Amino acid sequence: MIDGTAVLIPSQSMTTIQRIDPRFRLLxxxxxxxxxxxxxxWQPIAILIVIAAILTGFAKPDWPRTVKMVLAMDGFILVMLAMLPFTVSGQPFLTLWGGQASFEGLFQAVLIGLKANAAILVLIALVGGMDAIMLGRGLQGLYIPAKLITLFMFTIRYIDVLRREYLRLRLSMRARGFAAGNNRHSWRSIGYLLGMLLVRSHERSERILWAMKCRGYHGHMHFGALPRRQSHDYCFAAAVLILAGFLIGLEVACPPLG
Structure with missing residues (x-):
């Protein structure tokens, strides 16, 4: 505690990535x-994926959860990527149900998939290890508007609250013998579930708002001060700039995919 302001002190249990200033990690x-x-x-993106995977190893994440997140993201965009070759004109390589898939569309799908995986791995490596308070401090240190930070922090906090409420309602439905199926009763029950989730979310938000007002909340969240920037933070920033320069040079030297 310095001059009444809480200062973040690096812990011995922190990983190499977690010791870096959150402002530098976000940037x-x-x-x-x-x-x-x-x-x-594809070459610079593939190299970025490998480097991001190595950084993820230094961050020491929960590997089962991390792999599950990456697979969930890949599954989400898989349908779009599978349809892309059929929507881009070019040299055909496959005809299916009267539609022709082009090599140009396939190249674009592969490139989008590589970019998505690179982005998610970079986020997991550099931002995934931050808790909500650290993330708020980093955003505040980058002079992000306070209202936007507050909205973002509430979103992070209460997505998990809504998830727990949803699981509790689903457990209650299963305890009453509900089994989901493709019939009118199932769809009506799921509609009731979503309606109850919205109603309870609204009621809970009202209780939370009054509880926060009773504790002096006036529209802004206050975070402790960040630590002073140190030499390893600047070394990290220099390494990122060198890596970006190398990837840009490789992009210039390599022919475009497709």
């Missing part, structure tokens, strides 16, 4: 993702 993640999405060659 690095944003810069690398913006750089990656502009690439049209």
């Amino acid at each position: 690095a993640a944003f810069f690398l993702i913006i750089t990656a999405v502009t690439f049209s060659s």
Whole structure:
């Protein structure tokens, strides 16, 4: 505690990535993702994926949960990527149900898939290890508007609350013998479930608002001060800039995919 302000002190249990200033980590993640999405060659994106995977190892995440997150993201975009070759004109390589899939569409699908995986791995490596308070401190240190930070923090906090409420309602339905199926009763029951979730969410938000007002909340969240920037933070920033320069040079040297 310095001058009445809480200061974040690095713990011995922190990993190498967690010791880096959250402002540098957020800026690095944003810069690398913006750089990656502009690439049209697969080589720099593949190298970024490998480096992000190595950084993820240094961050020491929960590997089963991390793999599950990556697979969930890949499954979400898989349908779109499977349809893309049939919607882009070019040299056909497959005819299915009267539609022709082109090599150009396939190349675009592969490139989008690589960019998505690079982005998610960079976020997991650099931002995934932050708790909500650390993330708020980092955003505040980057002079993000206070209202936006507050909205973001509430979103992070209460997505999990809504998930727990949803699981509790589903457990209550199963305890009453409900088994989901493709019939009118199931769809009506799921509609009731979503309606109750919205009603209870509204009621809970009202209780939370009054509880926060009783504790002096006036529209802004206050975070402790960040630690002073140290030499390893600047070394990390320099390494990110060198990596970005190398990837941009590789992008210029390599032909575009497709």
